[in-house]
Structure formats: C-alpha cells, structure tokens
Amino acid sequence: MIHTEMSRRRLLGLGVGLGAAASLTLAGCGGGGDDAGPAAGNGGKDYTGPKVDLKLWNGFTGGDGDIFKALVNQFNTEHQNIAVGVATYQWEDYYNKLPGAASTGNGPDIAVMHMDQLATFAARGVITELDDVAKNLELTEGDFAPTVWKGGLYNDKRYGIPLDMHPLGFYYNKSLMQKAGLDPEKPPTTREEYEAALTELKKSGVQGFWVSPFQFTGGMTFYSLLHQWGGSVFDAEAKAATFNSDQAVEAATWLIDMVKLGHSPANVGQDADYLAFKSGKNAFTWNGIWQINDLKKSPDVQWGVAELPQIGSEKAAWANSHNFTIVKGRANDANKVTAAKVFINWLSEHSLDWAKGGQVPARKTVREDAGFKALTEVNALAPELEYAAFPPAAPGLGEVMTTFYNSFNEAALGKKSPKQALDDGVAKANKQLEDNRKKYGS
Structure with a gap:
C-alpha cells in the first residue's frame, strides 16, 4: 500500500494526541487584505467584491488529494474574483501546525477539519461561527444526515459545514x-x-x-x-x-x-x-x-x-466526517470571509465529484443522485450514514x-x-x- 495513504489513515480518525492543541491561542488568518468595504452578498450565496486570494489547508495526501485539487482548480476557473491556493500536510502535522500558524498570521483562511476536532478549535477561538451560512443558504438538518449535521455544532452554534462521511x-x-x-x-x-x-x-x-x-x-x-x-x-x-x-x-x-x-x-x-x-x-x-x-x-x-x-x-x-471551517481573521477581512463561504458552498454542491475519492457525500441530494449510485463500492457504505457512531462534540x-x-x-x-x-x-x-x-x- 502507498506509504502516504498509510500515514494519512492514522489521523483520519481521532486526532491521536491532538487534544494537545493545548497551545491553541486566539488565531488570525494570514494575508491581511483589501481595505475595500464588505462585499455584496453573504452566507455563501455570491461574492461581487474585489479579487481576493484565499489560503486553504487540508490533509488529503492520498489519491483524494488529486481529486480535491482538481475541484479547487475548477472553482478558480469559474470565479475570476476568488483565487484559492491549496496547502496540503500530513494530518498528524496539520492539526499541530494550525494553531501556531493561525496565531502568527501565517495560517489559512479555510481549514478542512475532522468532526471530532471542531469543538477543540472552536473552544479556543481558532475557527469562526458559520450559522449565517446555513441560514442564508437555507441549509437544514433535512439536507444532510442528522448525525453529520449535528456534529458541526458546538455550544449550539455551527462551526463546520459537513462535506462527507467516511465510515x-x-x-x-x-x-x-x-x-x-x-x-x-x-x-x-x-x-x-x-x-x-x-x-x-x-x-x-x-x-x-x-x-x-x-x-x-x-x-x-x-x-x-x-x-x-x-x-x-x-x-x-x-x-x-x-x-x-x-x-x-x-x-x-x-x-x-x-x-x-x-x-x-x-x-x-x-x-x-x-x-x-x-x-x-x-x-x-x-x-x-x-x-x-x-x-x-x-x-x-x-x-x-x-x-x-x-x-x-x-x-x-x-x-468521522470532513467539515469546512473558516479560520478567524485578525484583520476581520469581510471580503475574504464572504469569498470563503462561497467556496465552501460551491464545493459542498460539487461533492459528487469528491465522492469518487472514497467518501460518502454529506448532502442528501448528492447521495440520491444517479451519479453517486453508479459509484457501486462507495455507495455500498452509504447506508451506514444513518447509524454511524460519530465522536461527541466536546473539546480536547x-x-x-x-x-x-x-x-x-x-x-x-x-x-x-x-x-x-x-x-x-x-x-x-x-x-x-x-x-x-x-x-x-x-
């Protein structure tokens, strides 16, 4: 088996030793930003502001990484005023690196995060609330499996928009x-x-x-x-x-x-x-x-x-489940935040392509799509979504x-x-x- 795939799997699950994000501090995303006022649109519906560059961190080092990067490239092609740059790390390095990088202004704007890590990073103020994304896009529990949707909550506030489930x-x-x-x-x-x-x-x-x-x-x-x-x-x-x-x-x-x-x-x-x-x-x-x-x-x-x-x-x-999060910005750049929400919504809607990397899509409409049903092996595990035993939303x-x-x-x-x-x-x-x-x- 490919070595990178082996090491990747070791952190797909429960963040071994990563509650040690004891060093987490209030974080800011890198890059400063335009002085222009907030862009039109919010909650991921659209972005009409000046061009922004977004940093996105993830841990997709296996074959799914190529699929993920292809989707990001497609997004960039379709959105001339948003440029998403991808940085990929081994999961075991990723969670240890993120807090310090974010606090010094060298972290990402968007971070892919496992469900069991959301509460820890939310409790330490590293990631921001995303309730407005769900509200403005009219996303509800009915659009996802209940277990996955509830897993993005911490203290009754949403911090993650679910992308998939991997059982x-x-x-x-x-x-x-x-x-x-x-x-x-x-x-x-x-x-x-x-x-x-x-x-x-x-x-x-x-x-x-x-x-x-x-x-x-x-x-x-x-x-x-x-x-x-x-x-x-x-x-x-x-x-x-x-x-x-x-x-x-x-x-x-x-x-x-x-x-x-x-x-x-x-x-x-x-x-x-x-x-x-x-x-x-x-x-x-x-x-x-x-x-x-x-x-x-x-x-x-x-x-x-x-x-x-x-x-x-x-x-x-x-x-477990991959979620999209937005890292709190020290500069509070509204344009970047709005653009990041547009990207999160876009990739969630395109999660059928992501499923080809070996993931069950979180969105119900995608799971019901004929294209997903054609992914015979991945689709065989989709029923587990209804009784999946996810980790609880508790920090550390x-x-x-x-x-x-x-x-x-x-x-x-x-x-x-x-x-x-x-x-x-x-x-x-x-x-x-x-x-x-x-x-x-x-």
Whole structure:
C-alpha cells in the first residue's frame, strides 16, 4: 500500500494526541487584505467584491488529494474574483501546525477539519461561527444526515459545514470465500453468519479475521462493536468515560476471542491485517472507506465491500466526517470571509465529484443522485450514514480517545484482561476529562 495513504489513515480518525492543541491561542488568518468595504452578498450565496486570494489547508495526501485539487482548480476557473491556493500536510502535522500558524498570521483562511476536532478549535477561538451560512443558504438538518449535521455544532452554534462521511466498512475476499465453500456474493451480515463463515474458512486453512491491537483498525473495530452492543465511549454529555461497561467488556472479549479461537494470529502488526487481506491470507477485514480506491489498484484481488456485519444487538459503525471551517481573521477581512463561504458552498454542491475519492457525500441530494449510485463500492457504505457512531462534540478529546485505544491495545495484546484494561483506561480518561473541563471551561 502507498506509504502516504498509510500515514494519512492514522489521523483520519481521532486526532491521536491532538487534544494537545493545548497551545491553541486566539488565531488570525494570514494575508491581511483589501481595505475595500464588505462585499455584496453573504452566507455563501455570491461574492461581487474585489479579487481576493484565499489560503486553504487540508490533509488529503492520498489519491483524494488529486481529486480535491482538481475541484479547487475548477472553482478558480469559474470565479475570476476568488483565487484559492491549496496547502496540503500530513494530518498528524496539520492539526499541530494550525494553531501556531493561525496565531502568527501565517495560517489559512479555510481549514478542512475532522468532526471530532471542531469543538477543540472552536473552544479556543481558532475557527469562526458559520450559522449565517446555513441560514442564508437555507441549509437544514433535512439536507444532510442528522448525525453529520449535528456534529458541526458546538455550544449550539455551527462551526463546520459537513462535506462527507467516511465510515469503517466490511471488506471480504471472494476467492478465499469460494475456496471455503462460501457464497462469494453473499457476505455474512449477522453474528451467526459471521462466526459460521469463520469456521468454514478455518477448515480451509485460512485465519479469516485478523484482529489488530492498534487504532487502525482493531481499535476502530472495537469502537464499532462497543456501539453495536449498546455501549458508548462517554456518557451523553461527554463528561465521564463509560467504555468499561458490561457491553464494552463483552464486545472486547468477543473480538479478542478471535485470536483464542484461531481466526487471527496474535500480535498482529500495524496494517498487517489489511496487507494480509490484499495478499490472500485474510478473508475479512474491517477498514475505512478510503481503502476502496487502493484495492481498485490491485486487479489480482477479488474483493467486495459491504456494511459492517451486525455482531451486537444493533447496527453501528465507526465514522468521522470532513467539515469546512473558516479560520478567524485578525484583520476581520469581510471580503475574504464572504469569498470563503462561497467556496465552501460551491464545493459542498460539487461533492459528487469528491465522492469518487472514497467518501460518502454529506448532502442528501448528492447521495440520491444517479451519479453517486453508479459509484457501486462507495455507495455500498452509504447506508451506514444513518447509524454511524460519530465522536461527541466536546473539546480536547484527542488524548482521551488515545487512552481508549491504548486500553484496547493492552487487552488485545494480553497484557491485561479486557475488564482490567478498560477499567484502568476509564480511570485515566476521567482524569483527562476533568482536566479538559478546567482547560476549556466546559
């Protein structure tokens, strides 16, 4: 797999260590700006002011980066008075770099941000409110999936306009299924079917479901199963960690038992589960939607993708979402802000093209478009949008989620029992949440 794609995935999810945006300060966007008065139009409808140059930061270093840049170029061609320049960083550098750059006037005007980062950057005043964009463009929850739309809120104010949703999906190797006597066109959808399929695969000499102890992708699989069992990482207000509940222990135990039952080797290395899938050694893997385009580059692999099987009592899948944000401008340049909103609205409306990069569009009209339905593999994961388990809108959760994943890691590696590992993790997480309340005043 392409190295940049591997490292990109490590930060698609929960901003490892990035609650450490403790150094966040009141930020300004770079570039100063025209002294001209505010441009006509607002909320993203249009921009008729003098030409402005906008800086846009993102972390799309994989194949989706080329698609994103092509869309920006198209926008620039269609808008002679707005020029958007793109700067791309690895996600793991991006969030650490943004606060300091913004506070010194060297940051962007527009920043692409994962849903789970919005609250932290909003709490520290780095990004600005976008309620007027939703109002003037007449965007409502009905235009998006409710979970994605609500994820852009912090303290009842909107800070992000959702672009997409990227969930965990279920990839299956058709060749190995056929070898084991399974129907390669009917992947398992329930716990009973899943366990029965693993038994048949084992009989054929295949360890069918490799369990990674790392966040990518074992931790994200556990996150999904925790919600499938009816549990959660936090309570409703994200003030207390709850990932040591009976449901959590049961979900973790089921997953770790895959090793004991011989369906997975022990101590699976980082990304080894996915690489084994591509090399025909692993029949089932739970991985992100972003792997679809990578697998398309491997014509020798006969694969399919579907919604995650329902192992617990309800459907659930780990997911995150890219949102557009506007960085607060030290110069309060109204022209730049207005132009930035026009760009955000334009790209949201053109998210069918963005979906080709391996994303489920946030806008309902785009998901219902025949063009999206033609993207067979990506469209196969669109139903997960309705039951996606998104992170809560609370500031400073980066380190807390790292604690969650480290707890699973200890259990998966057999360093502690699932119960002990999760209990210890919750104790540490609750202290971190308490510190966050002091730090962010919430």
